Amino acid sequence: MAEQLELTKEQYGALWKYVEDEEVSDIDCIRGEIWVTRGAGIRKRAPEMLSREFIAAFCQKVATMQRMNFNPSNPLLEAETQNLRISILHESVSMGGRSISIRKSLPKQRFDEEGAIHSGYATKEMLAFLTACVRAHFTFVICGNPGSGKTECAKFLAGKIPPNERIITIEDNLEWHLKQIHPEADVVEIKVDKDEEKGIFSYKDAIKASLRQNPKWLMLSEARGREARQLLEAWSTGICGITTLHTDDTRKIPERILNMVGSYRDSQRMENQIYNDIDVGILLGFGKSPEGLLYRRIEQICLYGRKNNHNETWLYVGGEKEEAIEIPASIQEKLDKAGIREERILE
Secondary structure, three states, rough: OOOOOOHHHHHHHHHHHHHOOOOOEEEEEEEEEEEEOOOOOEEEEEEOOOOOOHHHHHHHHHHHHHOOOOOOEEEEEEEEOOOOOEEEOOOOOOOOEEEEEEEEEOOOOOHHHHHHHHHOOOOHHHHHHHHHHOOOOOEEEEEEEOOOOHHHHHHHHHHOOOOOOOEEEEEOOOOOHHHHOOOOEEEEEEEOOOOOOOOOHHHHHHHHHHHOOOOOOOEOOOOOOOOOHHHHHHOOOOEEEEEOOOOOOHHHHHHHHHHHHOOOHHHHHHHHHHHHHOOOEEEEEEOOOOOOOEEEEEEEEEEEEEEOEEEEEEEEOOOOOOOOOOOOHHHHHHHOOOOOOOOOOOO
């Protein structure tokens, strides 16, 4: 595993005020401009400008401390600190000059129910339903574009898990910080190697080992490849779960997972397993305020299941086009078993 980066306040220069601001989630720099994203997803350009000299010195410092080359032959430079993930593109591939992206992951939950409702992130009914789904031990897949807030949504859901239910998190970049946020909870945090071929401990290894650690919840930071098969197999044993992936519609989640699993002798059987093992899909996106500012929000909640031997999805669309659904009988049955009696909770 790569060593963690340690930079001083002076080495961050004009970026430092945003690095230490706990309300800032992302800092992006291109052509000397600084763009800052705050907790609710509101993104604005900062007044400061970065000089070419500072950008060159900053990149060189990161490369030196990581013992990496940064040049046209090695145009991607990545590093991480305890709470930051840094990605830099070289000007040989980034036509606007060196592009610096700093993503912050602090040991805090950025929003609660009141803040989510006030900011337009979700309605009261959405949050009540998702909380009920956690209590009923559903499995969640959160999707959306980069920067849409998938990590924060996962942290919000995890905050609804009772502290006596063991959670095992598997990440290559430690961003959830669940034990620090909820010190009373039973949490095992596993860090895996990013390079599956060169790494000592892979996602597959971590999932297999987790099953021997008595988890009630298994959380994978992001499903990217064939580890999705091991994750499904773990969930099929009755373990609940939360993971994230990249797609632009919750209805595409089953197909996306099927593609990640790769060749399988019985693809229909695998598809059926996906619809059996995943209960809720959440799509995160962006709305625009009257002032023209972007903010994060839940755009879709999708329920998955099988009815009369067929795979089916039931979609709830948030935002401007709200189309409530009646909760399917299979989902309502799980809610009933958990003692949750709200019917049509999304309406």
